[in-house]
Amino acid sequence: MLALNQKALEGSKRTLKQVTVRYECTLSRQRGMTLVFIRDGASFRYTLARGRLLTALGYKPKNNENKRVDECFTKPPGFLQLNKRITNEHGPEAFVSKRLSP
Numbered sequence: 001m002l003a004l005n006q007k008a009l010e011g012s013k014r015t016l017k018q019v020t021v022r023y024e025c026t027l028s029r030q031r032g033m034t035l036v037f038i039r040d041g042a043s044f045r046y047t048l049a050r051g052r053l054l055t056a057l058g059y060k061p062k063n064n065e066n067k068r069v070d071e072c073f074t075k076p077p078g079f080l081q082l083n084k085r086i087t088n089e090h091g092p093e094a095f096v097s098k099r100l101s102p
Helices: 002-029 053-058 078-082 084-090
Strands: 034-040 045-052
Touching: 002 045
Parallel strands: none
Antiparallel strands: 034 045
């Protein structure tokens, strides 16, 4: 009986790993951007940041995942930094997330 349980457990782990890899590839290849976050005290923390749009804007998943929302996306996306007119017109503060009052 123990051998059957061990075999079932190994099969489940293998399947879980395959599904996880497929999920990661799907999220990374999507055209848009997926952001997942959880409550972290009075703020929120990103647990996932993936997609082509994220990288097209010059951000990397590793720089946003497992960080609080107010620690992420603090400067304009990379393509805006290249366009001095837009950056000078709006300034970096236009792209910083601010808490809205009720």
